[in-house]
Each structure stands twice: as C-alpha cells, then as structure tokens.
Amino acid sequence: MVTVAALWRHPIKSHGREALETVTLAQGQTMPWDRRWAVTHDASKWNADDPQWAMCRNFMITTGTPTLAGIWATVDETTGTVTLRHDQLGSHSFRPDDPAEHAGFLSWVAPLCPADRAQPQAVVAAPQRGMTDTDFPSISIMTRASHKAVAAQLSQPLETERWRGNIWLDGTDAWEEENWVGKTLRIGSAELHVQSPIQRCKATMANPRTGKRDADTLDALRRGWNHQNFGIYATVTKSGTIAINDRAEVLN
Known part of the structure; x- marks a missing residue:
C-alpha cells in the first residue's frame, strides 16, 4: 500500500522548509503557504x-x-x-x-x-498563488523509493530535503511515479492530476544543512537513468485533506 511519508512547505522560495503533519489542498491552488513569497x-x-x-x-x-x-x-x-x-x-x-x-x-x-x-x-508575492517553478499552480510529489535509488547510485547518504518536495510517498517501486503522468491520484481525500516529471537543476546538489554542494545528483540521474528528472508535478483537481500515513492510489 502506498502511503504519505512526509509533507513539506517552503514559505519563502529557496529560503527555508517546514514539515507538516496535515494539509488541506484547494482545487487549482498550490499548497497553502508554499512559495507564498x-x-x-x-x-x-x-x-x-x-x-x-x-x-x-x-x-x-x-x-x-x-x-x-x-x-x-x-x-x-x-x-x-x-x-x-x-x-x-x-x-x-x-x-x-x-x-x-x-x-x-x-x-x-x-x-x-x-x-x-x-x-x-x-x-x-503573486496574488492568490505560490511562486512555484511552474507557470501553473503545482504541487510536487516524490517517492522515497526513487530517492533511495539515487542515493545508492551516488554511494553516499542523501537528504530528502534536497528535492524540495511537497508530498513524499512510501510503498512504491523506484521510479513508479514516472508512469503516473497524465493520471489522477487520490491522496487522503484530495485528488491531483499528474502533469509532468520535474527536471532537476544544481539546487539539488546543495546539502540542506551546510549549504555546500557535496553530491552530484544530476550526474547520478544521468548515469543511472539517462535523464535529470526526479519527482512529478501535479495540480489539485479535487479539494481535500492529506495527513501523514494517509493512503495514496492511482485512479486512472
């Protein structure tokens, strides 16, 4: 069973992250208080x-x-x-x-x-939406299995915070989320439509505690899987609440 492992928001873009226990998503909106500024x-x-x-x-x-x-x-x-x-x-x-x-x-x-x-x-701040990296109000979804695969490729410990994800899922196979593009997920009582993979940049190389670039995540992605993608962008199609340990499932 696939479940929610972690929830994060980033109130000021690239200036800090905050772990959450629960969040209520609104249709067509970014995660509340995520990249608000x-x-x-x-x-x-x-x-x-x-x-x-x-x-x-x-x-x-x-x-x-x-x-x-x-x-x-x-x-x-x-x-x-x-x-x-x-x-x-x-x-x-x-x-x-x-x-x-x-x-x-x-x-x-x-x-x-x-x-x-x-x-x-x-x-x-932009009125009524977070300043995400996409021109549409997006929420990022990632899996711990894919993260572990990248860490293994690097042969070093790797912090999940590097990826700046909103919703982390447990219980999938590595890279299973690549097959969700174009599909709808139900997570908790919310539903999200998966729009695209997330192409990564040098930001993921920086250690989330020291701020130093100490892991070549981009090279690991290219060597291991011939791309620079990690995680997926989704839009909220049905408002609802998500909490840690809630179930996630592909609807179509």
Whole structure:
C-alpha cells in the first residue's frame, strides 16, 4: 500500500522548509503557504506595479546561491509571521507582507549571499498563488523509493530535503511515479492530476544543512537513468485533506 511519508512547505522560495503533519489542498491552488513569497535580486524583471507569477531566474534561489539551502522555516498562519533558522545565523522572525520588516530580513540573510553573486532586494508575492517553478499552480510529489535509488547510485547518504518536495510517498517501486503522468491520484481525500516529471537543476546538489554542494545528483540521474528528472508535478483537481500515513492510489 502506498502511503504519505512526509509533507513539506517552503514559505519563502529557496529560503527555508517546514514539515507538516496535515494539509488541506484547494482545487487549482498550490499548497497553502508554499512559495507564498519570493526574494527578488538586483537583476530581477519583477514588476511591482503588476505583480504576477514569474520565472525562477528572477529570484534568489539555491541554484545560484546554494548557501540558502541551510535555512529552515516556520509559519505562524494567524499573524503571517515567518521564523527562519540557520545553523550559522541563528533565527529571525518577520512578516513578509509588511515592507517595513524587509530590511531586517535582508540584513539577516546577507551573509549567505556572496558579494560577487546576485544580491537580495525585496520580498514579493503573486496574488492568490505560490511562486512555484511552474507557470501553473503545482504541487510536487516524490517517492522515497526513487530517492533511495539515487542515493545508492551516488554511494553516499542523501537528504530528502534536497528535492524540495511537497508530498513524499512510501510503498512504491523506484521510479513508479514516472508512469503516473497524465493520471489522477487520490491522496487522503484530495485528488491531483499528474502533469509532468520535474527536471532537476544544481539546487539539488546543495546539502540542506551546510549549504555546500557535496553530491552530484544530476550526474547520478544521468548515469543511472539517462535523464535529470526526479519527482512529478501535479495540480489539485479535487479539494481535500492529506495527513501523514494517509493512503495514496492511482485512479486512472
């Protein structure tokens, strides 16, 4: 039986992750509070007068700044406060929707951003959806079996957090999820339509605790399976609640 092994959200794109026990998904929406905000840099094309979804290159992300991978996050949904934690920087709490509190965050995160790379400028949000890597409101689904296969290919321990997935499943064969593209999954009481595999980038090379690139995940994927995919993107087609240990099944 396939079951939910873990649930994660990433409140600020590439700036921390938070484990959940349960989540309620809404049809046509991203996971609540996942990538709700993103951080622009000095070369961003973000239009503050017309805020819309934008491609990841417009934001500070771990592909270009791998040291960001060492951040953890917690959201207070009542106040909209995000608390970030990093082994070297300690913690910092602020409300991303309040521009007056951005300066404190930018000062806190600055030591993780090398002077010769893009520098963080502001915290932004797209109306009514998370700033996922896809131009549609997506939720990412991954399997522990495929993760173990990549770790075996690398011959080293590998943290699941590298993949920045929303829903992790147990009980599948390795790469079974590749066969789900175009199909609908029921997970808990929610239903999701699988849209595409997720093509991976250098962000997955960064250790989620040290922020250092210490595993060539892309080479492992190419050598082992002749592609750079890991996980699948899905859209919510039926609202519902998902909790740890809930059952997942392919409907069609």
